[in-house]
Amino acid sequence: MDLVLRLISEFTNWLWSYPLLAAVVGGGIIIACRLRFIQFRKFAYINKQTFGRIFSPSSIGQGTVTPFQAACTALASSIGAANIVVVPTIIFTAGPGAVFWMWLAALLGQSTKFAEIVLGIKYRQLNQAGEYVGGACYYMEKGIGGRIGKICGFLVxxxxxxxxxxxxxxxxxxxxxxxxxLGFNRYSAVGIIFILVFLVVYGGVKRIGKVTEKLVPLMAVVYFFFxxxxxxxNFREIPQALYNIIVGAFNPAAVGGGVTGGSILTVMKAGVARGVYSNEAGMSSAPYGHGAATTDHPVRQGFWGIFEVTVDTLIVCTMSAMITLVSGVWQNDAFKDIAVYKAFSLQYGALGEYIVSFSLFLFVLSTIIVIVYYVEKLAEYCFGYLMSKIMRMSACAMIILAAFLSMDNAGILLDFTLGMVVLFNIIGVVYMSGQVKRETDEFFKQPQYYEK
Known part of the structure; x- marks a missing residue:
């Protein structure tokens, strides 16, 4: 058994070192080129359709939840503890220049996430309860077609x-x-999380949408405001921080930090990896959240994928990185795992740690709520509607296990299975990118869609 685990671990480490990053970034470049970099070409229009409609979200067409609720559901999955805790670590280990490559990966990832959501809406369907469901498994099965499509859909x-x-x-x-x-003991903390998640997910996708559309903006605004x-x-330190990011991206030794004498490749890998992981572009998660959205065209909902990457990586992750840089904590390796906590405590004292703890709790709680829903939808595709309800209970039970299990050895399994999902998904999305292009061209050529 130890030999099997070691072999899986070695294969997984190799898979995530360069092959998957190359596949996601390379796939992102192919998709972006095929769509003629829609995230830049239609920048103003996309922002009008997303940021411009947050407070008056359109509900044109058919669906179960509003477009903004669907976007918040998907955002709740991707915005998590890593946005606060993990992002600063790339500065300690690879230097400030890694932030530049994180930005670049995010900008490319906007096209990938747009394509995933377009395909998710295009191939979604009504389930037994009369709700719209969609995701990578559906577009793999129907978009690729035949036995291969069914196999790929099931495996994803x-x-x-x-x-x-x-x-x-x-x-x-x-x-x-x-x-x-914040003062709770471990068992009561697990109990609180279980009750909150249970009450939300057992209300179905509509309740999840209503909760996340309030929770996601709240947690983002609180963290961003402070x-x-x-x-x-520390505004005087901002120019130097930006200088370190830009120069460090191409000459890491010039700005010092964790990679004095390190290579550009080291910095690039760290930044690209964080950019890919943070917003989950190419990881197949977003289409499950968007599958229930009310929309009249797949492309209109796809714009919210670009919105998500902007919020997740270009706003929230960037805030964590800039706080780490301007506060100066990045120059002390002792603060590597508590950089944001330290930066907030330097500014706000003891209150700062409470602010970060509160933000971190909301970030992770929202993630748990949504991934429990994802388990239900995945089980529905694989084993049917009835089994999905059983898996919903099983997913909630996994929360209780946190009071008793450390899950120290789960990382190998998690990385391996996620790697398989990403590999199948990115190949499928690139293969179907021609369909995304046709949908996009249709949208912008027909006034009844474009001018709404």
Whole structure:
């Protein structure tokens, strides 16, 4: 058994070192070129359709939840503890220049996520309860077609479901930590998380949409507001921070930090990896959240994928990186795992740690809520509607396990199964990118869609 685990671990480490990153970034470049870089070409229009409609979201067409609720559901999955805790670590280990490559990966990822959501809406269907469901498994089956499409659809769904179940327990561990720091004991913290998640997910996709459309903006605004104050107080350090990011991207030794004498390749890999992981572009998760959206055209909902990457990586992750740089904590390796906590405590004292703990708890809680829903939808595709309800209960039970299990050895399984999902998904999306182009061209050529 140890030999099997070691072989899986070695293969997984190799897979995530360069092959998958190359596949996701390379796939992103192919998709972006095929769509003629829609995220830049239609920048103003896309922002009008997304940021411009946050407070009056359109509900044109058919669906179960509003477009903004669907976007918040998908965002709740991708915005998590990593946005606060992990992002600063790339600065410590690879230097400030890694942030530049994180931005670049995010800009490319906007096309990939747009394509995933377009395909997800195009091939979604009504389930037994009369709700719209969609996701990578559906567009793999119908978009590729035939026996190969069915096999790929099942594998993407099954591997993703297997990856999410232990992730729920691990995410609960992350949510318990800030509650303990706020004064709760471990068991009561797990109980609180279980009750909150249970009450939301058992209300179905409509309740999840209603909760996430309030929770996601709240947690983003709280973190951004207090982070912005730190940037304003340290505004004189912002030019130097930007200089370190730009110069460090191509000459890491010039700015010091964790990679004095390091290579550009080291910095590039760290930044690209964080850009890919943070917004989940290419990882197949977003289409499950968007499958229930009310929309009249797949492309209109696809714009919200570009919106998500902007919020997740270009706003929230960038805030964490800039706070780490302007506060100066990045120059002390002792703060590697608590960089944002330290930056906030320097500015706000003891209150700062409470702000970060509160933000971290909301970030992780929202993730747990949504991935429990994802397990249900994945099980529905693989095994049918009835089994999806059983898996919903199983997913909620994984929260309880956090009170008793450490899940120290789960990382190997998680990385392997997620790697399989990403590999199948990115190949499928690139293969079907011609369909995305046709849908996009149709949208902008027909006034009844474009001028709404």
């Amino acid at each position: 769904a099954f591997f993703f479901m297997i990856e999410i179940l232990p992730s729920i327990t691990l995410q609960t561990h992350s949510a318990v930590k800030p509650l303990v720091e 982070g912005l104050i730190i940037l304003l107080v």
